[in-house]
Amino acid sequence: MNPENASEKVYGLDKNVYKRFPEHMNCLFRSRLDPTFEYYQQTIRTNMKKHLASGEDGYSRFDLALNVAAWTVDMHMPFSFEWNPQLDAHEHMPLDLLDQPTEDSTPEENTHYVKKAALYCGASEVGITRINEKWLYSSTARPYQNASKDNYPPIKLPQDVTNAIVIGVEMEPNGVKCAPTFLELASTGLAYSKMTYLIAMIAQFIRALGYKGIPSGNDVGLSIPLAIDAGLGALGRNGLLINKNYGARFRLCKVFTNMPLSTDTPDFSFISRINKFCSSCKACATACDSGAISTADEPDGIAKCPSNNPGVTKKWYVNQDLCYKIWVEHSSDCGKCIQACPFSKALAPITAREFWKTE
Numbered sequence: 508m509n510p511e512n513a514s515e516k517v518y519g520l521d522k523n524v525y526k527r528f529p530e531h532m533n534c535l536f537r538s539r540l541d542p543t544f545e546y547y548q549q550t551i552r553t554n555m556k557k558h559l560a561s562g563e564d565g566y567s568r569f570d571l572a573l574n575v576a577a578w579t580v581d582m583h584m585p586f587s588f589e590w591n592p593q594l595d596a597h598e599h600m601p602l603d604l605l606d607q608p609t610e611d612s613t614p615e616e617n618t619h620y621v622k623k624a625a626l627y628c629g630a631s632e633v634g635i636t637r638i639n640e641k642w643l644y645s646s647t648a649r650p651y652q653n654a655s656k657d658n659y660p661p662i663k664l665p666q667d668v669t670n671a672i673v674i675g676v677e678m679e680p681n682g683v684k685c686a687p688t689f690l691e692l693a694s695t696g697l698a699y700s701k702m703t704y705l706i707a708m709i710a711q712f713i714r715a716l717g718y719k720g721i722p723s724g725n726d727v728g729l730s731i732p733l734a735i736d737a738g739l740g741a742l743g744r745n746g747l748l749i750n751k752n753y754g755a756r757f758r759l760c761k762v763f764t765n766m767p768l769s770t771d772t773p774d775f776s777f778i779s780r781i782n783k784f785c786s787s788c789k790a791c792a793t794a795c796d797s798g799a800i801s802t803a804d805e806p807d808g809i810a811k812c813p814s815n816n817p818g819v820t821k822k823w824y825v826n827q828d829l830c831y832k833i834w835v836e837h838s839s840d841c842g843k844c845i846q847a848c849p850f851s852k853a854l855a856p857i858t859a860r861e862f863w864k865t866e
């Protein structure tokens with residue numbers, strides 16, 4: 508099968524219904540921008556002081572401080588998400604080489620070096636796919652891409668940028684075992700900080716070879732279908748990518764490029780295994796306090812809220828609006844559906860005291 512169409516087939520895309528999704532309809536942006544959203548202007552910070560005062564396990568000032576520390580690079584590295592940064596004399600290379608791509612290397616050789624560089628810089632896994640445009644957002648909601656409340660510019664990659672390097676980062680397991688507390692949020696933040704420096708470094712690696720490198724965290728396009736196309740896993744009932752080695756404890760980012768690369772193929776046997784397993788498992792749905800995860804035996808393909816993009820027939824849609832409610836209530840991105848998934852290998856919960864004693 509042509510890799511461009513792999514995740515379309517896996518998802519059972521209804522081409523009469525499915526449209527590229529505008530990023531500002533995602534529940535995180537709706538909480539900031541949409542006054543009709545029930546949790547408008549409520550965030551993970553809304554109930555933090557209440558949790559701090561409660562004495563609950565996983566909500567101490569030390570747990571909160573670790574969370575703040577873990578997110579630091581993601582929050583404070585503006586260079587990371589720039590599409591066309593001006594490289595200058597501080598780069599450790601002769602700048603005229605930037606106009607001279609490595610045209611004597613083959614796509615296979617380029618792929619070898621890109622993957623090795625990503626693993627060297629700290630990626631847990633890397634896969635490569637051609638970009639299926641359907642998985643790009645139709646428009647951006649990011650201020651650094653000139654979006655504002657009244658203006659969401661369309662997403663358009665340069666025409667020659669046809670490859671996506673999809674990078675997976677393992678979430679630190681002990682924080683995940685503390686879901687849904689500040690310590691779980693710290694594990695998420697640590698993975699985001701790693702994603703942020705990884706996309707910055709791999710985009711620079713590619714630019715230093717004379718090609719375009721466009722970094723992307725959760726912005727620009729949907730990471731999960733790109734990751735499926737790149738052979739990194741399968742879609743689970745919990746709406747997350749299930750990776751063979753890390754389960755749902757796996758965060759995704761990508762770098763888009765015009766560098767000639769050879770692509771990976773989707774892991775159809777693992778996809779088929781997850782589809783069967785999720786039909787009967789339902790551990791994530793049982794663990795979820797909000798009822799956001801479907802308990803239907805088979806994927807019903809029914810979008811549940813305005814934050815879902817309809818037109819995907821073979822999917823258990825997760826009600827992201829209900830999930831967001833729990834984020835606000837728990838002052839954390841929860842993660843109980845990550846912890847409960849047997850593929851995540853983080854099944855035994857631990858206390859904060861145990862967390863701080865782990866090595």
Ligand code: SF4
Binds near residue numbers: 841
């Ligand atoms: S993060 Fe929590 S609330 Fe959201 S779907 Fe997972 S278990 Fe449910």
Ligand code: SF4
Binds near residue numbers: 743749786789792
């Ligand atoms: S917990 Fe079970 S049902 Fe949920 S994603 Fe993991 S394997 Fe699938």
